[in-house]
Amino acid sequence: MTDKTTIKFAGHPDLTLKVRMKPLDFEVASEGAFALAIGDVRMHFDEIPLHLSVPFLRRRVLTGSVGPFGVHIKPFEAKISALGLETRGVFGRDGAEFDLHGTGACKAEVEVSGKLPEQFVKESVTVVVEE
Numbered sequence: 001m002t003d004k005t006t007i008k009f010a011g012h013p014d015l016t017l018k019v020r021m022k023p024l025d026f027e028v029a030s031e032g033a034f035a036l037a038i039g040d041v042r043m044h045f046d047e048i049p050l051h052l053s054v055p056f057l058r059r060r061v062l063t064g065s066v067g068p069f070g071v072h073i074k075p076f077e078a079k080i081s082a083l084g085l086e087t088r089g090v091f092g093r094d095g096a097e098f099d100l101h102g103t104g105a106c107k108a109e110v111e112v113s114g115k116l117p118e119q120f121v122k123e124s125v126t127v128v129v130e131e
Contacts, residue, residue: 004113010106017100024091033081041073 047067051060 007110015102019098021096029086031084037077043071
């Protein structure tokens, strides 16, 4: 036995969305500080030789030297502070309202067909009649 059926359905959804918001206060603040400190710095240089090249002699001649000497940098500090930023405001002072409206249309058609063995159909009908 072969059976065939068709199912049809259609829809027309209509969606409306409304959002109302009260005023929103906001505040953003930040602060920062920076500090740098260098301790005692000491450097020592040994004797630094000074040479002179004479082209026709083809050698370098020691003409003098500088040093020894030292360099001393005393400790110091640098600070930057009280660096700040502050922002305040209100979003939507009189409130805010948003509307969204959507409509749609859809249609579908489904065809179902199937084949059942003859013996199965006869036995199903017999069982129903016997009860």
